[in-house]
Amino acid sequence: MKVDGKHFRSIWRERDGWSVGAIDQRRLPHEFVIARLTSCEDAAVAIRDMLVRGAPLIGATAAYGMALAMREDASDAGLKRAYDTLVVARPTAINLKWALDEMRTALAPIDPLERAEAAYARADEIVEQDVEINRGIAGNGLALIEAIAAKKPGEVVNVLTHCNAGWLATVDWGTATAPIYLAHERGIKVHVWVDETRPRNQGASLTAWELGHHGVPHTVIPDNTGGHLMQHGMVDLAIVGTDRVAANGDVCNKIGTYLKALAAHDNGVPFYVALPSPTIDFAVSDGIRDIPIEQRSGAEVTDMTGRTADGRLETVRIVPEGSPVANYAFDVTPARLVTGLITERGVLKPDRAALAAAFPERIAAAAE
Ligand SMILES: CSC[C@H]1O[C@H](OP(=O)(O)O)[C@H](O)[C@@H]1O
Numbered sequence: 001m002k003v004d005g006k007h008f009r010s011i012w013r014e015r016d017g018w019s020v021g022a023i024d025q026r027r028l029p030h031e032f033v034i035a036r037l038t039s040c041e042d043a044a045v046a047i048r049d050m051l052v053r054g055a056p057l058i059g060a061t062a063a064y065g066m067a068l069a070m071r072e073d074a075s076d077a078g079l080k081r082a083y084d085t086l087v088v089a090r091p092t093a094i095n096l097k098w099a100l101d102e103m104r105t106a107l108a109p110i111d112p113l114e115r116a117e118a119a120y121a122r123a124d125e126i127v128e129q130d131v132e133i134n135r136g137i138a139g140n141g142l143a144l145i146e147a148i149a150a151k152k153p154g155e156v157v158n159v160l161t162h163c164n165a166g167w168l169a170t171v172d173w174g175t176a177t178a179p180i181y182l183a184h185e186r187g188i189k190v191h192v193w194v195d196e197t198r199p200r201n202q203g204a205s206l207t208a209w210e211l212g213h214h215g216v217p218h219t220v221i222p223d224n225t226g227g228h229l230m231q232h233g234m235v236d237l238a239i240v241g242t243d244r245v246a247a248n249g250d251v252c253n254k255i256g257t258y259l260k261a262l263a264a265h266d267n268g269v270p271f272y273v274a275l276p277s278p279t280i281d282f283a284v285s286d287g288i289r290d291i292p293i294e295q296r297s298g299a300e301v302t303d304m305t306g307r308t309a310d311g312r313l314e315t316v317r318i319v320p321e322g323s324p325v326a327n328y329a330f331d332v333t334p335a336r337l338v339t340g341l342i343t344e345r346g347v348l349k350p351d352r353a354a355l356a357a358a359f360p361e362r363i364a365a366a367a368e
Pocket of ligand 1: 055163170176241253
């Protein structure tokens with residue numbers, strides 16, 4: 001999407017043909033810094049430390065990580081080592097394993113001498129596929145926004161979102177934000193309530209930054225505000241992203257999503273989840289029971305980083321020394337609280353039958 005009038009993606013193959021450029025999302029919104037990944041290890045660390053984050057972008061980064069690995073060691077042992085290094089970088093977003101499985105399927109059968117070139121080609125395909133999928137999500141989600149706009153002509157459609165499922169969470173367009181960007185570009189009046197999303201503040205730091213650069217009206221709110229807004233008719237619909245959708249339609253997403261879904265259900269606010277099909281995991285039958293929830297460092301809770309009045313970046317502690325901290329990075333929203341799944345093949349009911357009918361290839365993948 002646009003940053004100061006210039007088009008950017010979140011990740012790309014550099015002009016040298018082999019290194020990988022990525023926006024360092026840990027530095028936003030205060031600094032726009034481009035990182036250059038030159039090894040498989042660089043890609044794994046970038047995912048683990050959230051230089052790049054967001055399920056589809058994690059997958060794309062891992063794909064390029066495999067390509068970087070094939071430049072280093074294209075043997076069968078090198079292929080296994082790269083897979084094993086990257087697949088453990090973060091545990092919850094299924095897109096990581098999906099992308100690595102796609103790369104291994106493409107590379108294992110071919111001559112090691114041809115693997116590096118083939119790896120970059122397959123990674124490029126995964127990147128372009130993400131952009132195309134998100135364009136599909138944009139169109140299918142747009143219809144939902146248009147339907148609301150038609151019922152309140154001339155008024156603003158208020159959308160609430162949680163965390164960042166924007167173009168920074170994907171290669172481009174985003175998932176939850178894709179319909180919002182398209183609606184804005186089509187002249188529909190939209191406004192976005194942006195959950196700040198503690199503890200890493202992906203909403204305050206990333207979603208607000210994205211929307212601001214694209215000229216989309218938005219308001220950053222503390223995470224606990226959404227229920228109040230819904231009670232007072234200030235939210236027309238919620239659209240969030242996801243890191244993994246189980247076969248039963250349960251949705252794993254950033255911590256706090258479940259609470260937002262409960263508030264939406266209690267107030268009759270439509271609650272949609274936008275996702276690309278690689279995020280569907282038919283190997284998991286019950287999301288609440290089976291999806292692994294990443295626990296991250298307590299420092300993400302105890303510390304806050306911001307910019308001082310004189311422009312310096314500073315990190316301060318906001319929790320007493322010695323107070324124990326828990327930092328669950330995701331939660332799982334039961335399918336019964338989800339109005340619909342916005343995918344590249346339509347808006348689906350959050351259940352196995354609908355997912356299987358729309359994406360039979362994902363069932364086959366899970367069976368492998
Ligand atoms: C389009 S996937 C976005 C998804 O990923 C985020 O998690 P993280 O920032 O920890 O990678 C969050 O769950 C978003 O909804």
